Amino acid sequence: MMTLIEQPPLPLGWVPRMGEADYFVxxxxxxxxxxxxxxxxxxxxxxxxxxxxxxxxxxxxxxxxxxxxxxxxxxxxxxxxxxxxxxxxxxxxxxxxxxxxxxxxxxxxxxxxxxxxxxxxxxxxxxLPEPDDALLAAVLAKRFADRGLRVADDVIQWLALRIERRFTAAGEAVDTLDAVALAERREITVPLARAALEHQLSLEL
Known part of the structure; x- marks a missing residue:
């Protein structure tokens, strides 16, 4: 059974990478x-x-x-x-x-x-407009990497096709999945993402 997270925990000291190599064009x-x-x-x-x-x-x-x-x-x-x-x-x-x-x-x-x-x-x-598909996927990957989370490409692509095409939506999805994975002590996979986001973001998955 999926653990519902009413309020994701605050980030534990992670610092976003801000180098030129970390900016996706x-x-x-x-x-x-x-x-x-x-x-x-x-x-x-x-x-x-x-x-x-x-x-x-x-x-x-x-x-x-x-x-x-x-x-x-x-x-x-x-x-x-x-x-x-x-x-x-x-x-x-x-x-x-x-x-x-x-x-x-x-x-x-x-x-x-x-x-x-x-x-x-x-x-x-x-x-700077809202992201296209390529940039949305890159933002998702970077946000996971900033937190030290290793997430497979299939999860990134699955998310990029389903969340709203907004930068803040990417952040919300990563916050939710990080919190659920931590609470459940599970890796972030497509099945976990499907179950978590179905509840947290009310997506039609």
Missing amino acids: SDSNRAAVHWLSRPTVWPMPRCLILGPPASGKSHLAGMVAARTGARLIEDADRLDDGEPLFHAWNAATAERPLLMTGRVVPKLWAHRLPDLGSRLAATPVVW
Whole structure:
């Protein structure tokens, strides 16, 4: 009988891998990666990286910042105080460009500075959309690997065909399977995934 997990346990100190080799490029994010790899062709030394939760904004922005020396401000859309962001925007140069990450377009950001709003409206935007099939499978594999879990390819492919095509759905599935496998002291297999996700995510499997 499958043990139901009402609340998955908190991760036990696992740290996601954030190297360049750990970032998977597919058709859905290839244009964004290509644009960000060439800051010398940007129309200004500033760029916004926008995308849904868990879409790899921080991973990609961190790679670009490390490679270019850019200043990085994450979750810029949530900053109530716009003054530091305003000064960072003005201080950006070709030698030290500015990268900002967020989830929504600048007109919806939390700050209330008209001068900053006009600057952000003119700033180039790179969008990271929800994943295609190849990227969803890669995200699932990475999330399992980040936790030190060895999961066979058939499980990854089975999941990628059945969960919603959202980055957060991948995280939810991995959280659930990790918790159930730990509680049951079983390996993560297709039968376990089928039983666990049928209950936890209400999928039509």
